[in-house]
Amino acid sequence: MTSALRRWTPEGPYDLARSLRVLPRGGLDPTCRISADTAWRACRTPDGPGTLRVTRTGAALEGEAWGPGAQWLLARMPELLGAQDEPAAFTPRHRLVYEAVRRHPGIRLLRTGRVLESLVPAVLEQKVTTAEAFASYRTLVRRFGEPAPGPAPRSSDGGRPVPLYVPPTPREWALIPSWEWHRANVDSKRAATVVRAARVAPRLEEAAAMDLPAAMHRLQLVPGIGPWTAAETLQRSNGFPDAVTVGDLHLPRIVGWSLARDRGADDARMLELLSPYPGQRHRATRYICLAGAKPPRREPKRPVGNIVGL
Known part of the structure; x- marks a missing residue:
């Protein structure tokens, strides 16, 4: 199968692995593989399935793509990698955040431009543990997706190829039988x-070109999608620096402990602490999480997401 090529050189430092680390849903995500110098992504584009491989070569990033969606992927490769992001617009207001920015230069907020692709795994992460959600997504993509075009990345030890899969089409998501959902837990x-979202996928994909309030509103018109799910989706599809995750069971405590040693912080307290970062609250939480300051545990592990209004 023939491939197409593109090269892009980012301005300033660039961290490929940390910029794209939000893409894979776990280390065994069948749609992508991310390492320090190479990233693989299988995607269902408007032109059909495609596979993109991005490799760092010096200061430049070289992209090679396969399949009907190859040209679409390459045309939007810089956007995916964060070319439209403006990290210089962020000013740290806390020492912990300042140190995280200093220690981790080159992090960009990516933009996939594909809404349903990010929405489905976010829905699956509602009210369950991360491991359970990742396993469900992996099962469904391998069962109802299709093998990605082009070569396959090799395992982390450089051994056997690990095939990638393109996620199902909206119609395929909508037609998954009830017993198959049950088998995937x-x-x-x-x-x-997921079925409701898949049935209105064209309307949801329009959110990729909207501003944050309009995009949040569009996604939440679908019953079962609330602020948590919409924010988790738009962080990836649109790269919004202010799409802060509200309704998470862990993030408020992490932010509260990191910035104010408040281990009982709720959403309101988190937003209060993030008020010095107008328009950049999601980016601030990325750096806060990178800093690794976790509150002492007072209770057993809880599922990700919110209980209601997801």
């Missing part, structure tokens, strides 16, 4: 939300 509520 997805309850009927989350399954129904």
Whole structure:
């Protein structure tokens, strides 16, 4: 199968692995593989399935793509990698955040331009543990997706190829039988939300060109999608620096402990602490999480996401 090529050189420092680390849903995500100098992504583009490989070569990033969606992927490769992001617009207001920025230069907020692709795994992460959600997504993509075009990346030890898969089409998501959702450990509520979203996928994809308030509103018109799910989706599809995740069971405590040693912080307290970062609250939380300051545990592990209004 023939491939197409493109080269892009970012201005200033660039961290490929940390910029794209939000793409894979776990280390075994069948749609992508990320390492320090190479990133693989299988995607269903408007032109069809495609595979993109990005490799660092000195200061430049070289992209090679395969499949019907190859040209679409290459045309948007700089956007995916963060070319439209403006990290210089961020000013640290806390020492911990300042140190995280200093120690981790080159992090950009990516922009995939594909809404449903990011929405489905976010829905699957509602009210369950991260490991359970990752396993469900992996099962469904391998069962109802299709093998990605082009070569496959090799395992981390450089051994056997690890095939990538392109996620199902919206129609394929909508037609998954109830027993297959059950086999993938997805309850009927989350399954129904995915099906509803898939049925209006063209309208949801329009959110990729909207501003943050309009995009949040568009996604939340679908029953079962609330602020948490919409923010998690738009962080990836649109690269919004202010799409802060509200409704998470862990993030408020992490922010509260990191910035004010408040281990009982709720959403309101988190937003108060993030007020020095108008328009940049999601980026601030990225650096806060990178700093690694975690509150002491007072309770057993809880599922990710919110209980209601996801």
